[in-house]
Amino acid sequence: MQAIGDILENLMLPAVDPAKGNCASSLEAALAGRRGAIVVFWSSACTHCVRYDGYFNQFEAAHPELAFYGVATRFSETLDDVRKAAADRGLRFPLYHSPDGAAAATYLAQQTPRVYLLDAKRVLVYRGALDNFKYPEDPEYQPYLERAIASFLRGEPVERQETGSFGCAVRSVYYSLPLMIERQH
Amino acid sequence: MADSLSDLRNLPPFVLEKSLQSIGAVCQAAQSLLGAIDGHPISHDTVEPGLEGPNDLDRATSDFANRAARILRYAALQSAEGRGVVEELGDAARASFAGVVPRDPLSLLTFPMRLPLSFGSLLTQELVRGLHALEIVGTTRAPAFLIELVEAFLDYPVFQALQYKDEIDRYRERLRHAPDDATARLHLGRSYTKCGLYLQALDHLALAAGHPTTRAQALYERAVAGTRAGLYRQAIIDGSLAIDAGASKARCQHWMWLSSQKLGGYPPETPVERRIEMATGYAPTRLRYRDVAQEIGLDKTSGGRGTAIFDITGTGEMDVIISAVSGGISVYRNNGDGTFRDASVGSGLDACVNSWGISAGDYDNDGRSDLVVTRLGFFDGQAALFHNNGDGTFTDVTRDAGVQSWAPGFTAGWVDFDLDGRLDLFVPSNLGGVFHRSKRHRLFHNNGNGTFTDVTLDAGLTTWGPAVGATWGDYDNDGYPDLFLSSAFGRSQLFHNNGNGTFTDVSVAAGIDRPCFGMVAYFCDVDNDGWLDLVQYLWCSNDDMIHSLRHGRATEDGQPLRIYRNNRDGTFTLANDELGITECWGSMSGNGADLDNDGRIDLLLGNGGPQMDRSDPLVVLANDGHRFSNVTFAAGLPAAGKAHGANAADLHGDGRISLIAASGGMYPGELLTTSVFRPESLTGNYLNVRLKGVSCNRDAVGARLKLTAGGRDQHLVNNGGSQFGCLPFEQHFGLGLGRKAERLEVWWPGGARQTFEHLPVNATVTITEGDGGYTILKRGPNPL
Numbered sequence: 016m017q018a019i020g021d022i023l024e025n026l027m028l029p030a031v032d033p034a035k036g037n038c039a040s041s042l043e044a045a046l047a048g049r050r051g052a053i054v055v056f057w058s059s060a061c062t063h064c065v066r067y068d069g070y071f072n073q074f075e076a077a078h079p080e081l082a083f084y085g086v087a088t089r090f091s092e093t094l095d096d097v098r099k100a101a102a103d104r105g106l107r108f109p110l111y112h113s114p115d116g117a118a119a120a121t122y123l124a125q126q127t128p129r130v131y132l133l134d135a136k137r138v139l140v141y142r143g144a145l146d147n148f149k150y151p152e153d154p155e156y157q158p159y160l161e162r163a164i165a166s167f168l169r170g171e172p173v174e175r176q177e178t179g180s181f182g183c184a185v186r187s188v189y190y191s192l193p194l195m196i197e198r199q200h
Numbered sequence: 201m202a203d204s205l206s207d208l209r210n211l212p213p214f215v216l217e218k219s220l221q222s223i224g225a226v227c228q229a230a231q232s233l234l235g236a237i238d239g240h241p242i243s244h245d246t247v248e249p250g251l252e253g254p255n256d257l258d259r260a261t262s263d264f265a266n267r268a269a270r271i272l273r274y275a276a277l278q279s280a281e282g283r284g285v286v287e288e289l290g291d292a293a294r295a296s297f298a299g300v301v302p303r304d305p306l307s308l309l310t311f312p313m314r315l316p317l318s319f320g321s322l323l324t325q326e327l328v329r330g331l332h333a334l335e336i337v338g339t340t341r342a343p344a345f346l347i348e349l350v351e352a353f354l355d356y357p358v359f360q361a362l363q364y365k366d367e368i369d370r371y372r373e374r375l376r377h378a379p380d381d382a383t384a385r386l387h388l389g390r391s392y393t394k395c396g397l398y399l400q401a402l403d404h405l406a407l408a409a410g411h412p413t414t415r416a417q418a419l420y421e422r423a424v425a426g427t428r429a430g431l432y433r434q435a436i437i438d439g440s441l442a443i444d445a446g447a448s449k450a451r452c453q454h455w456m457w458l459s460s461q462k463l464g465g466y467p468p469e470t471p472v473e474r475r476i477e478m479a480t481g482y483a484p485t486r487l488r489y490r491d492v493a494q495e496i497g498l499d500k501t502s503g504g505r506g507t508a509i510f511d512i513t514g515t516g517e518m519d520v521i522i523s524a525v526s527g528g529i530s531v532y533r534n535n536g537d538g539t540f541r542d543a544s545v546g547s548g549l550d551a552c553v554n555s556w557g558i559s560a561g562d563y564d565n566d567g568r569s570d571l572v573v574t575r576l577g578f579f580d581g582q583a584a585l586f587h588n589n590g591d592g593t594f595t596d597v598t599r600d601a602g603v604q605s606w607a608p609g610f611t612a613g614w615v616d617f618d619l620d621g622r623l624d625l626f627v628p629s630n631l632g633g634v635f636h637r638s639k640r641h642r643l644f645h646n647n648g649n650g651t652f653t654d655v656t657l658d659a660g661l662t663t664w665g666p667a668v669g670a671t672w673g674d675y676d677n678d679g680y681p682d683l684f685l686s687s688a689f690g691r692s693q694l695f696h697n698n699g700n701g702t703f704t705d706v707s708v709a710a711g712i713d714r715p716c717f718g719m720v721a722y723f724c725d726v727d728n729d730g731w732l733d734l735v736q737y738l739w740c741s742n743d744d745m746i747h748s749l750r751h752g753r754a755t756e757d758g759q760p761l762r763i764y765r766n767n768r769d770g771t772f773t774l775a776n777d778e779l780g781i782t783e784c785w786g787s788m789s790g791n792g793a794d795l796d797n798d799g800r801i802d803l804l805l806g807n808g809g810p811q812m813d814r815s816d817p818l819v820v821l822a823n824d825g826h827r828f829s830n831v832t833f834a835a836g837l838p839a840a841g842k843a844h845g846a847n848a849a850d851l852h853g854d855g856r857i858s859l860i861a862a863s864g865g866m867y868p869g870e871l872l873t874t875s876v877f878r879p880e881s882l883t884g885n886y887l888n889v890r891l892k893g894v895s896c897n898r899d900a901v902g903a904r905l906k907l908t909a910g911g912r913d914q915h916l917v918n919n920g921g922s923q924f925g926c927l928p929f930e931q932h933f934g935l936g937l938g939r940k941a942e943r944l945e946v947w948w949p950g951g952a953r954q955t956f957e958h959l960p961v962n963a964t965v966t967i968t969e970g971d972g973g974y975t976i977l978k979r980g981p982n983p984l
Contacts (some may be wrong), residue, residue, distance in 0.1 A: 016546040057693060062362075065395075153430060180500070
């Protein structure tokens, strides 16, 4: 079980692109000197994640008190898949690789993108979706994560600590079936 | 030759269908014979395929046919540098047949004979479906209708397996070599819409609109993408330009209307002749709904499928479970104050991904309803059984219970078909893929020790037609629940329960076997005469749905949902005309409940379709005792949607039946949120009844209730509804202005009957089988 207020596990994952020099040796190390972090389970194949490329790239600049810890963890997604997507899409945010959903299993994450807001001691403050995005300028738009971050940084209780599962499955049952499109060799 | 073809065309469809089925049966029989010789019998078991690909010949031929269809779809995109179609087909053949290549000398001899027989039996099944399609939608409309369906079926595994990136890469690669290929540009734009990347879609569609051959469709697709992107004015302009370019006027005007609804009306620049109003949905009603999903914490976004509403841990409050086409199942626990909290993590259900239907039922009679979950809907997947641990968690017991069933599954449900006091499980097998070989449905008998035995064949349920929905109800009042199978693509079937563990197909005699695109179904008593009627929800094309919206009636050959009135003699009469059922909707889900508390069952239709240019309203048909009328828009329900798992429940214990619609679609671009439409006022008095079985199954599934109030009888059946939205077991009686509930009769499964006099009004009571009294249930405070 994992509850709001629990201390979540430290993650020690290899950087997708060590040459960028923006990754830490562990989540604990990324948290050093910060008030907290967001851990984002992510996938290069997830079309929902694509919408947040710009947001993730700007995250640490927008929230210097918080570390960003992106984890590419989709089942069967290779390091090369992730590197290629990062290059194609100009991704600059710190991205780590945990093959075949290992880290997602640790954090009980089933979908991407799924975000965990932690304080400096890795205490879980918020988990769930980034927002309820449907289209730009939606009057019903709810920035779940940004609201949680704002409350957290002000030292106030987070009103909505959890939102529903959303996005693409980390491990789809389709993986037990052959691919319908033959990959280009 | 021409004369022969002409003769064939003149044959009645029924004769052709039987001929094709006979040819298919001969192919199968010949295969069986060869299988007996070479030691590789045909396997009809719905077992999980091997990780390396198909592990039997029939599955391999289906797999190859589907792969080939996909490859041929992209054939036009082949570039000189890429692999050719033949090469890709070769790869597909290797992938499909790797697991079934003969390795012994005898099989080497029989394989060349078995292969064409396998393709032959597959082809006959496809042709039978084609015949049904012709019969259902007519020869004129069939081609366009089938093209849309085939595209959806080919897309389905690709998008669900997140391989759309490969598809997009193919289009981009093609455009790198041929930047002026407007068709590839159009499809790239459409793929971006399917992914929810609307702005990218609009850019590519604008380029495609510059080419005369793709202009009309590209502008139409821009109207769709623009509406979805919230760019309503531009969408209306694009829709109008698309009409000028020759796109379907009706479809364009529908999307222009959807945009205008968001803007509060058409912009002044919209040509008057392009503006439309809808002719249905405005019948007078006292219902007025407000979407409170966000307010109460049930605003789950994306991928909604089935819903189940029941009390998970025995708090007395109703909890809500929502499945998701992509992610895991969400569990929302009732806080007892009108709000809900997400309790998915660690529930054991959150790890169950790609789930569709959910049905609750206490199979081990421990006082806690368990869950059966189907997977993937239109693609092979493993149904799962979850045992309720009573502490908010569930354990997957599928394998231990022996209910593995690898097949495309839309719904599954509980029934005590032999009245032994234990819930049995029925899992229909649906249509899966373009080239799909029908798999048999499964009836699992509950052994009473946590395990089940597959008794399908012994029970005589030897039907092979794909079915989306099934509903159980004792239509002949002989005490035993009977089975109706709603065919996804063909003739539906009614099986009479013989009371000895076997069933008899009475479809033709009962008069319910007309071909249709049947979705879910629901046995209920729409006319309160004590005999169960049958409601079958049907799917229709986008054009038929739009026609119904515009004109308040179906096209001449359109197929509205069907209400079969029980003739009390084992037969049914299609009663649509007399009941005012005149409109076609693309119903994927549906249910019934007394929504306006007038003592009659109203109908709720969750509508839509996989295509991104499909957006249907959630429809409410109100029953006034004589006819049904469409009150959707008058009741404040929105114009757009894609509702699955439509459910109706008194979530807050105050007599107001909320409509719960888990919304989402096949494509990840369907960014929709679960809605909870709650009536703004109580439109009549009510009585809620909860049953607790003792001799019969604990959830009293199959119980019938007859309430006499104000001199009028009402009849309800406790069967979980249509199973895609698993209705709560709490039975809701509307009393109108009446202040008395004089008499309630409960007919428990197994035959016991009890009568209760002078029940309270505007209350929820619990009745335990065999107890003479009832208890009044206190529900939590309701801040709404």
